[in-house]
Amino acid sequence: MKYILSVLVENKPGVLSRVTGLISRRGFNIDSLTVAPTEDVTMSRMTIIVNADEIAYEQLTKQLHKLVSVYKISDLTEEDAIERELVLFKVLAQPDKRHEIIEIANIFRANIVDVGKNSLTVEATGTQSKLDALEDLFRGYGIRQLTRTGKIAMSRGARDS
C-alpha cells in the first residue's frame, strides 16, 4: 500500500541522498518526494510517498530513524491529514476554446498564470483526486506540458507533526 511519511531532517548537504539512498537500497520505489526548509532553517521537511507492504514499511521507518540526520518521522497515511499538491498545466487553447478552459479552471479554483497564442498555463492546487479530475478534463483539449510538485502533507489541528 501507499504510505505518506513526513520526515524532519537536518538541512545539510547530503541528507537527501542519505534518505533516498536508504529507501532505494531496500528496493522501494519512491512515488513522490518533496523537500524544503521548515520554519526552523536548520531543518528541512521531506514528504515521501512510498509503496510497500506493512512489514517492509516498518523496517524502513526504523532504518530511517537510525540515520543521525533524521529528527522525526510522522506517518500521515491513515490520518485525516491535509494533503496538497500543486500542478502547472500548459493546455492547448485555440482562441475559440479559451473560454471553456477558463471556465473549467474557475470551477476548480485554478488560476490562469500565462496566456500564449495557442495555449493557456493553469496553476492548480488541491488533493490528488481533484487534480486528477482537472487533468482528465484538460486532456480533452490537449496538454502540451504538465508538472506536479509531489504531495506535501500536514496533520490537522494543533498537533505538531
Place this chain on the structure above:
Amino acid sequence: MTDTTQATGQASPLAGSPRTPDMPDDIRQHICSSAVSAATGSGTTRAERLALKELAISGKPFGPGSKTEHEGETMTGAQAIIASLEAEGVDVIFGYPGGQAIKIYDALYDSKSIHHVLARHEQGAVHEADGYARATGKVGVVLVTSGPGATNTVTGIATAYMDSVPLVVITGQVTRGVIGTDAFQEADIVGITMPVVKHSFLLQSNDDLTRTFREAFYIASTGRPGPVLIDVPSDLAGAEMVFHYPDQVDIPSYRPTYKGNAKQVRQAVELIRTSERPVLMVGGGVVSSHACDEIVELSEKMQIPVVTTLLGKAAMPCSNPLNLGPVGMHGSKYANMALTECDLIIAVGARFSDRVTGKLSEFAPHAKVIHIDIDPAEIGKVRDPQVPIVGDARNVVAAINARLDKVEAQPASLAWVQQCFEWRERWPFYTTDFADYPDRIAPEVVLERLSNRLDPHNSVVTTEVGQHQMWAHQHIHREESRTFISSGGLGTMGFGFPAAIGAKIGRPDAQVVCIAGDGSIQMNIQEMATAIGNGVAVKVLLIDNNALGMVHQWQRLFYHERYSCTEFTANPDFVKLAEAYGWGAERITHPDQIDEALDRMLAYDGPYLLDVIIPTAQTVYPMVAPGAALDDIIGAIDVTLGGVRVTEKGMSPAGSMGGTVAEPLPLNAKTDGASRVAGATKVSSADAEMGAEAKPADVSDAKGGE
C-alpha cells in the same frame, strides 16, 4: 593429549611484547609504555571498560577534552585534527599517508602522545583499527589519503559496520574548490561509504572541525556502535583556526535508548517464570554493552542454558556448564537442538542472522521470543518477538535479574537443563578418538592443543574467514569477552591477520594468535611488514589445505564435487615468505610435530608463522546445509553409535538410508590432497553418497570463503 600449560614468559606483563632486532627503541618504548598503561588502566578490565562506556554515553571526550595544552592556540586544520585526537585520548592510530593527507601527517610528526602504525595497505589499516577496538573496547582510529587510499578502506568499514565496531576513519580529500571535477585522486568517499557507515561528515569549514570530531567519537562509541567517517578537504587542513575542543556533545536527532521499558521488563520476567524450556541466545551486543556478568547471573539464577553466536563467543565463559556454546550452521548439534526444542528464546544483542537460524520457517517452532537490542530496527526484522525490549543489554538484563529476585522466581524444571546436558554428552563436538589419524593432521586436534596452551584470560584469538574460522569457533576455549575476534556479518577474508596486529597493539601483554587459512592470509599478507616494522609479536597459525576450503566443502557436498576454482595451484612457500619479512616460521605435516611446534610458536620472541598442512578435503562438521532447518544436521558425532558422525533427516535420500546414516572414520578423506600429504586416505562411502545425492539446496547465498 600433552597439555603443557603455556608459561613461556607470559608471566611478566611485558614478556609478550615484541623484541625484534630491527625495532627502533622509541617504538619499543612506546609499545612497552602502552603495555603498562594497558595493564594498569585505559580499558582492559571490566570496570575500566564500563567507566569508558559511561563516559561515552555522557557525551564527554575520552581524553582531556578542552584541557589540552593546545586549547586556545591558533593552528592549522591539520594540527587541530591531531590536537582533537589528543583531546579524545587517542594514543594509537593506523594509517597510510598520501598527497591529500600530507598536511595531517606533517602535524602528526609533532605529536608526543599519538603513535602511528604504518600499514602496508589501507584495508589492513582499517582491520587493524577494528581489531584494536574489539580487543580493547576503545574507538579505533584510521587516517588515510583521498581517492584510492579512501576507497581501499571500504571493505574494512563495511566489516566494522556489520559487526558494530566503533571506528573513526579520517580520509583526506581534494581541496573544496575542485571537489566534483575529477581532480587527481578524487573519490566521493562520503557517497561511496554511505550504506556502510553509522554516520559520515564532509568537513565544510574549520569552524565545525572540533565539534565534528567530538560528534564522530560520540556517535561511533554509543548506542549500537559503528564506523564514522570524516572527509577532510586538504585546503581546510591548511587553513588557520583557533582550537577549542568541546567537552560536551548534543545531537538532538541522535538519542539512543539505554533503559528498557519497565512494563516490557515485567512481561519478560513473566515469560521467563512460566517457561519450561528457556534458552538464552547471546550475541555481540552483550560484549559491546559489557553485559557478560549479568548474563551469567540470569543464566545461573534461572538455570537457563546459553547458546552463543559467532560474535557472542566468549560473552559467557566456556567453562560454565550452562554455556552450550556455538549455535547455527556449524554450531553443535546439542546447541542447535536446544534452540529448536526450547519454548522461550531470550535473545540478547543478537540479530537472528541466517547463519544462526537456518531455515526460518522451521526455526524454533515452539518458542516465544524476548528480544533485547539497543537497535530498534533489529527487533522484529527477522522474527517477531512476543516481548520486544529496546535498550542497552546490560541495563535490561540487570533489570530483569532484579525483577526476578523481587518476585522470588524459581528456576524452571531442571529436566530441561538435564536434557541439554544429555544431548551434549551424546553429540560432542569432538572426541579424542578423532586424533587417531595416523599420518595426517586433523585441524580440530591442532586447535584443541593450541587452546590448551593459551591462558584463556590473557590471550586473544583472531580468525580469518572459512573452515578454520569455524573450527576455531568450535574448539578454542575462551573465558573472557573480547578475546575472540572474527568477522561475522560480512565474513571478510583478510580481516583476521591485520585484526590480530591491532589486538596485539591494544593488548601488548596478551598472547595474540591469528588462526588463518591459506586463502585468507594472502588477502592481506603484506601486513607482515606492518607487524615486523612496529614490533608486533603476533602469531599466525596457518591451517593450510591448499584450497578455498569452505567453498570446496560446499562444492563437495552440494555441487557434485565440481571443484570450480577452489584448489590453489600456485601457493607460495609460506615459511620462506614469512622469513623474507623477518618473521620466524616453520611448517609441520605430521601429527607428531604438533605439540613442539605450537610450543616453539608461542615462545618465539617476535612474530611467527606456523604452517600446518592438512588434507584438502577436510570437512567442517557438524553442518546445517544452507536452507535447511537448524536441527537438520550433517555429521554430528553420536557416541551412542560408537562415536561416529551421523546424518539424519533431509540430507539422506528418503528410505534408502533408513533415516540414520552411520559413517565410518576417518572422514572426509575421499578427495584428499594426496600429493601434498603422504598417508592413508580412506574413502567414506556415506560421504560419497551424501555428496552425490544431496540436492543443491538454496545455495544462492554462498559466501563462505577461506
